[in-house]
Amino acid sequence: MSATSARPHASQPSGGAFILKKALVSAAAALVLFSLMIGARTEAGPEGSLIYWTRFGDLAAIVATVFGGSIIIELLRQWWGPVDTDRVIPKPLQAATSFVGRWLAPALLAFTLFVPVIFYNQRYILDLAILVLTYVMLGWGLNVVVGLAGLLDLGYVAFYAVGAYSYALLATNFDLSFWVCLPLAGILAACWGVMLGFPVLRLRGDYLAIVTLAFGEIIRLVIINWQDLTGGPNGVSGIPRPTVFGIPLDNSDDGLAAKLGIEFSPTHRLVFLFYLILAMALITNWVTIRLRRLPIGRAWEALREDEVACRALGINTTTTKLTAFATGAMFGGLAGAFFATRQGFISPESFTFQESALVLAIVVLGGMGSQLGVALAALAMIGGFELFRGLDQYRMLVFGMAMVLLMIWRPRGLIGHRAPTVFLERQQAISSDLVKEGHG
Amino acid sequence: MDYFAQQLINGLVLGSIYGLIAIGYTMVYGIVGMINFAHGDIFMIGGFIALISFLVLVSLGLTAIPVILLIVLLVSMAITALYGWTIERIAYRPLRHSFRLAPMLSAIGMSFVLTNFSQVSQGARVKPVPPIITGGYTLHEGAEGFAVQLSNIQILVVLATIVVLALFTWLVSRTRLGRDMRACEQDQTMAALLGVDVDRTISMTFVIGAALAAVAGMMYLLYYGLVDFFMGFVAGIKAFTAAVLGGIGSLPGAMLGGLAIGLIETFWSAYFSVEYKDVAAFSILIVVLIFMPTGLLGRPEIEKV
Numbered sequence: 001m002s003a004t005s006a007r008p009h010a011s012q013p014s015g016g017a018f019i020l021k022k023a024l025v026s027a028a029a030a031l032v033l034f035s036l037m038i039g040a041r042t043e044a045g046p047e048g049s050l051i052y053w054t055r056f057g058d059l060a061a062i063v064a065t066v067f068g069g070s071i072i073i074e075l076l077r078q079w080w081g082p083v084d085t086d087r088v089i090p091k092p093l094q095a096a097t098s099f100v101g102r103w104l105a106p107a108l109l110a111f112t113l114f115v116p117v118i119f120y121n122q123r124y125i126l127d128l129a130i131l132v133l134t135y136v137m138l139g140w141g142l143n144v145v146v147g148l149a150g151l152l153d154l155g156y157v158a159f160y161a162v163g164a165y166s167y168a169l170l171a172t173n174f175d176l177s178f179w180v181c182l183p184l185a186g187i188l189a190a191c192w193g194v195m196l197g198f199p200v201l202r203l204r205g206d207y208l209a210i211v212t213l214a215f216g217e218i219i220r221l222v223i224i225n226w227q228d229l230t231g232g233p234n235g236v237s238g239i240p241r242p243t244v245f246g247i248p249l250d251n252s253d254d255g256l257a258a259k260l261g262i263e264f265s266p267t268h269r270l271v272f273l274f275y276l277i278l279a280m281a282l283i284t285n286w287v288t289i290r291l292r293r294l295p296i297g298r299a300w301e302a303l304r305e306d307e308v309a310c311r312a313l314g315i316n317t318t319t320t321k322l323t324a325f326a327t328g329a330m331f332g333g334l335a336g337a338f339f340a341t342r343q344g345f346i347s348p349e350s351f352t353f354q355e356s357a358l359v360l361a362i363v364v365l366g367g368m369g370s371q372l373g374v375a376l377a378a379l380a381m382i383g384g385f386e387l388f389r390g391l392d393q394y395r396m397l398v399f400g401m402a403m404v405l406l407m408i409w410r411p412r413g414l415i416g417h418r419a420p421t422v423f424l425e426r427q428q429a430i431s432s433d434l435v436k437e438g439h440g
Numbered sequence: 441m442d443y444f445a446q447q448l449i450n451g452l453v454l455g456s457i458y459g460l461i462a463i464g465y466t467m468v469y470g471i472v473g474m475i476n477f478a479h480g481d482i483f484m485i486g487g488f489i490a491l492i493s494f495l496v497l498v499s500l501g502l503t504a505i506p507v508i509l510l511i512v513l514l515v516s517m518a519i520t521a522l523y524g525w526t527i528e529r530i531a532y533r534p535l536r537h538s539f540r541l542a543p544m545l546s547a548i549g550m551s552f553v554l555t556n557f558s559q560v561s562q563g564a565r566v567k568p569v570p571p572i573i574t575g576g577y578t579l580h581e582g583a584e585g586f587a588v589q590l591s592n593i594q595i596l597v598v599l600a601t602i603v604v605l606a607l608f609t610w611l612v613s614r615t616r617l618g619r620d621m622r623a624c625e626q627d628q629t630m631a632a633l634l635g636v637d638v639d640r641t642i643s644m645t646f647v648i649g650a651a652l653a654a655v656a657g658m659m660y661l662l663y664y665g666l667v668d669f670f671m672g673f674v675a676g677i678k679a680f681t682a683a684v685l686g687g688i689g690s691l692p693g694a695m696l697g698g699l700a701i702g703l704i705e706t707f708w709s710a711y712f713s714v715e716y717k718d719v720a721a722f723s724i725l726i727v728v729l730i731f732m733p734t735g736l737l738g739r740p741e742i743e744k745v
Binding site for chain 1: 469493546560570
């Protein structure tokens with residue numbers, strides 16, 4: 001696993017003829033690729049049989065776009081040079097980046113604290129902020145499994161679903177309050193994490209990916225089909241709203257507004273939900289940061305770097321993996337419980353593979369193991385995703401393309417933070433008798 | 441007994457389709473070491489291209505069904521293969537030397553692109569086609585009026601699978617390209633040093649995998665009489681499960697895993713509940729992996745220290 005890619009770029013040809021040839025090849029490929037998929041549109045006709053009509057205009061437009069686009073990309077590439085050369089960053093810029101790096105997290109946190117104050121009257125922004133924070137929490141939770149322990153989990157949404165359904169079913173069937181259900185949802189999700197952990201213990205790498213994916217699908221399919229318990233595809237509705245430790249947030253006489261003697265506004269609930277998820281996310285972050293400094297966190301990082309060496313050092317990989325799964329799952333479950341109380345309604349549609357991929361993309365894009373990076377990636381991904389809400393069916397298309405392009409552009413994430421937490425403070429000179437290369 | 445025989449036939453037919461898709465996963469995994477998450481969607485695109493080219497050929501006035509099917513097969517294999525090539529070029533090649541998760545996420549992104557591309561361009565509704573190949577044989581007339589039947593389309597699916605597999609085995613074991621592929625599977629750097637064009641070999645792996653997925657897509661269209669934009673995801677994870685069950689990286693394993701998943705699914709639906717057939721398939725995968733961590737025919741992983 002080499003850190004830098006070693007692609008040969010020296011023999012990259014250039015010149016007008018080369019660009020033109022490349023663009024023509026791209027355009028020809030596009031013509032064949034889209035000839036049938038775009039050039040013809042099928043639909044069930046009036047008698048039930050399929051009919052089709054042609055769209056050669058659209059096809060021509062797409063081929064022309066590909067032709068023009070590949071010329072532009074090729075020109076940009078030649079102007080910009082190879083993407084992965086080590087460009088020397090000037091000293092003032094370096095200082096500025098490190099300054100920003102040091103102050104960005106506190107500034108962002110301070111801004112987040114004041115979001116409900118600044119955007120008090122803009123419901124949409126508050127809703128979006130709550131959504132982003134939910135994904136920040138999910139990202140930080142999955143970060144424990146993927147970023148710290150290096151275990152690839154493609155079914156993280158299963159724990160989110162377990163948390164959401166635990167809260168929904170406990171609250172609707174037994175009238176338990178949010179504050180009782182929240183820890184229960186976390187514990188139940190953690191138990192499922194351990195259950196998933198067991199079969200996974202002997203597997204590595206990509207086998208792990210398929211087992212977690214299969215596990216996520218099993219949970220979703222059981223939720224859909226176990227109609228008596230979960231309501232099947234119809235989901236669970238009428239999930240109670242959260243209360244401020246027993247005081248409901250409505251316009252009744254017992255409500256918070258009446259008790260405080262202020263005028264009732266539905267925004268109060270949004271603000272409360274905002275601070276609730278912010279607190280939950282910050283607890284996730286704090287616990288993760290603390291755990292990283294404990295032996296168990298260091299064992300996770302060691303496991304990520306090299307499992308064989310880890311075992312050779314006497315670290316119990318079984319417990320290490322299980323605790324990573326359980327911790328990650330617990331945060332997923334807590335976020336799920338929050339999701340259920342925010343929506344008031346949950347259905348299996350919210351827990352598809354797409355969600356798992358989205359959270360995984362946030363973690364990887366953020367730079368595995370970087371807490372700030374995950375938060376920024378959640379903001380970029382969910383915010384960007386919302387920008388295209390008007391385009392509805394094109395939204396996932398753009399999202400998929402963005403995922404591909406971001407991976408090509410920054411395969412190591414926004415903030416490539418993978419340095420182990422523990423390292424020697426200063427370099428030591430070791431006698432050349434001990435080490436052949438001199439300095440160790 | 442008759443019921444059992446009938447389910448065995450159905451399971452084998454379904455299993456052949458899964459096996460054909462699973463080979464694409466296994467080949468790419470064996471050579472590049474990545475999971476091509478977009479492969480299920482390539483299968484879906486293959487089905488769509490078969491459907492559209494079929495409609496176009498019929499409207500052009502062709503009537504001979506075997507000729508139409510042959511042209512549809514070739515067109516769908518060719519265009520889908522180009523999809524495989526383009527995807528490798530755009531989304532995977534720049535990430536070849538990147539760390540492990542990057543190509544996987546890029547593949548997941550590509551899968552979203554393909555799913556939603558076909559939804560945007562062809563609409564979200566299921567596209568039904570009337571049965572093109574009809575008729576069949578009654579193998580055994582049961583006592584209670586239940587007859588074991590083997591339809592022509594089932595024969596065609598199994599025959600096509602056998603022919604494609606035979607061609608493919610020949611390609612891997614007897615041709616220059618196959619030798620290059622096996623060399624790259626062993627050690628890419630060493631193969632490159634010995635004069636194998638690794639980039640070209642990997643491209644061809646994607647091309648062949650996509651062409652096989654196109655055959656599977658066309659067979660699915662003929663067998664079930666429908667395609668829709670979402671079928672790639674479900675078929676994709678089943679085929680991937682099959683590849684892992686058989687031991688990812690192993691070609692006979694992929695076919696065996698495909699047949700196993702097809703049979704498990706069919707028998708579970710026949711004797712237990714249809715709703716939980718996918719749960720059964722995934723659970724058996726997990727159980728098999730607990731006892732055989734590298735799948736049924738997988739080689740034990742060598743731990744590099």
